[in-house]
Amino acid sequence: MAFRSVCQSQEPVTIADRMFQDLRRSILEGGMPAGKKISEPELAAAYGVSRGSLREAIGKLENCNLVTRRPNIGARIISFSIDQLMEIYQIREAMEGMAARLAAQNMTEQEVQNLQELIKRQKSSTPEQPENNNLKHDPDLDFHFCVIKGSQNERLIRMLCQDLYDLVRFYRLRLNPGFTPKAQIEHELIVDAITRRDGEMAEVLMRHHIRASRDRAKLQLENMTPEELGVHEK
Amino acid sequence: MAFRSVCQSQEPVTIADRMFQDLRRSILEGGMPAGKKISEPELAAAYGVSRGSLREAIGKLENCNLVTRRPNIGARIISFSIDQLMEIYQIREAMEGMAARLAAQNMTEQEVQNLQELIKRQKSSTPEQPENNNLKHDPDLDFHFCVIKGSQNERLIRMLCQDLYDLVRFYRLRLNPGFTPKAQIEHELIVDAITRRDGEMAEVLMRHHIRASRDRAKLQLENMTPEELGVHEK
DNA sequence: AACTCCCAAATTGTCAACAATTGGATGTAA
DNA sequence: TTACATCCAATTGTTGACAATTTGGGAGTT
The missing domain is CATH 1.10.10.10 (Winged helix-like DNA-binding domain superfamily/Winged helix DNA-binding domain)
Structure with missing residues (x-):
């Protein structure tokens, strides 16, 4: 898990x-x-x-x-760069959009059920534990990983989970974007589309979700000082 | 170039x-x-x-x-695998679709002009030189690279050009899919959309083009023997 | 004071020998 | 003959020493 x-x-x-x-x-x-x-x-x-x-x-x-x-x-x-973070969101939009489409097509019934339970658990769990900065439990990442894995495309899974998501975590630790109720609703809509096996809709919704996450991150970044972002020389 | x-x-x-x-x-x-x-x-x-x-x-x-x-x-x-090749096409569809969208938004006028000239040159050039298997001149790859670079997303460029396209070439050498007139027409449509700065349409057309290329490759693969594919043990 | 040149110290790249692991060959017993 | 245990050669992983390169500072000149 x-x-x-x-x-x-x-x-x-x-x-x-x-x-x-x-x-x-x-x-x-x-x-x-x-x-x-x-x-x-x-x-x-x-x-x-x-x-x-x-x-x-x-x-x-x-x-x-x-x-x-x-x-x-x-x-x-690597050092913190807002431009790089935005680039990563663009790539995630494309790749995870495709992953959601494929997940709707290829997930087993068991996997769909697991995904539904995951999202239900997150809905009822404590909404915010601000300092939970270990690698293990991040509701948002768990959800995204579950969908990516459901695509059944081995190379897509590797490119996202092994390469790109290390960067996502790197930025997430230093940004700590939490997990907004809006994101939870967006997740639920995606799971609904996957449950209906509607790949087209799943892709549209995933892309929308990641664009929205990007906008939320950008908004937050504009209110942070360089020191808060952990920008060091040396 | x-x-x-x-x-x-x-x-x-x-x-x-x-x-x-x-x-x-x-x-x-x-x-x-x-x-x-x-x-x-x-x-x-x-x-x-x-x-x-x-x-x-x-x-x-x-x-x-x-x-x-x-x-x-x-x-x-690595060894030749039809499943892997199909996985790569799916990933390219997502990533290059996004690249085409971004290229339509971000390319400089000079880059658009270069792209138009590239495609015009390819249109008038000799249609087929079957044994041109060096790394330098592949009209299809040149086109795709030009669009990818136009996205201005440095990480997207690296992920595609450095990592994924090595695999594309690996398979291309052993498949030698040539460069069909249909692909040329698809390229022209994409360039038109980019010229109009229509990112939405550029993405749709690029995804269609890559799906079509995948289908052409699949068709060709079904008529090849394992030996022709260069499948060796040892 | 500013600039150039040069040298020394520290850091990175390269190598060849040593240790650990694997895969197959050989031999033995059921 | 088949299955299994044992050993040995070949391959990979690891290390410490050596060579090449960069970096920082100081002497000297303008």
Whole structure:
């Protein structure tokens, strides 16, 4: 049920794997400030691994888009950018719209039922726990992941869950957009369309929902100071 | 103008970079058969580099989706799969549809003009050169790349040009779908919509075009033997 | 004070040897 | 013959040392 359990399930069999998962978690949970340079000797010593293994882990972080790297200069955590966040919303609109369409076509009856129960649970649960910033429970992400997985398109699932959603979480932690009642209603409408197997409508509604989320985020961003956004140099 | 020149332009400043580009090219041009296992010692010796640099290059290939890797077992070139190809078409439909919409909104007048000239050139050029299997000139890819770039969404451009289109080329080499007159007409309609700055229509037409391409590919696939598809074991 | 040049320290890229794991070959027993 | 256990060669993962590059600061000149 937890987001991580399906998208990132494999046990770390390799040192580089473990380092990758640890660092990824640390970045997504805010343990490493955005924009900070990564010192290979320092990090390797801190975790007690060799620089080689660490470098392989950094390579994987680069492919998750959590780190940028320049030859002979080094790697640094990505930094917060409103423009990038808006770009990500546009991409999500297209890809998750398609995912919703496919989910309406391809979900099993069991999966539809699970989705309905998920949404019902979220409706009756406590509306706001502002400081719930661990990776495990985010109602909005759980819903989106459930729909994406329902598309049955393996590559679409990987592109969204493994690559793009790491960025979504990165921004979400630093934005903390909560989970508005409006979003809950939009979710319910999407689930209704999927239940009716109306792929066309599911896509339209999902795209509308993500556009609306983007607008909500933009509104919120305009009222925040750079410090609140966690913009650091160095 | 060439596809590569913009999407993969940076000079290889590092040995691992050079290896990555060489291997990528080799896979995309068919120099390495699909599904083949990669032997690290063998390849490293063949190119005269250390295994460490090679491994870093393989890591990058993995992120381009050209290679799959399992811990303690090794890496192998991806293999041909009709299901995967269909998945890719679905993703392209969503993402390039959005790209066309954004291109209609955001392209500069100069970019629109370039696009019009590109399509005019292709219209009057020789219709078919069946064995033109180098990476540089593929009229269909040139067109799609031009539209994608016009979206001005940097991440969308990267996701499509760097990651997904490597797969498109991988399959295209082994499928050689040519460039039908129908596709040319579809391209022209899309350019018309972009010229009118009609994003909605550009998206609809692009999605239709990619769906039609998918159907054409599927039709062709049903008439091919496994050997023609380059399906190897080993 | 500002600018250039140069050097040293720190950081990243590369390599070759070592450790751990896998897959198959061999041999044995039911 | 089949099934299973054991061993060995080959492959992959890991490490520490070495080479190449960048960066920051200081001496010297204008």
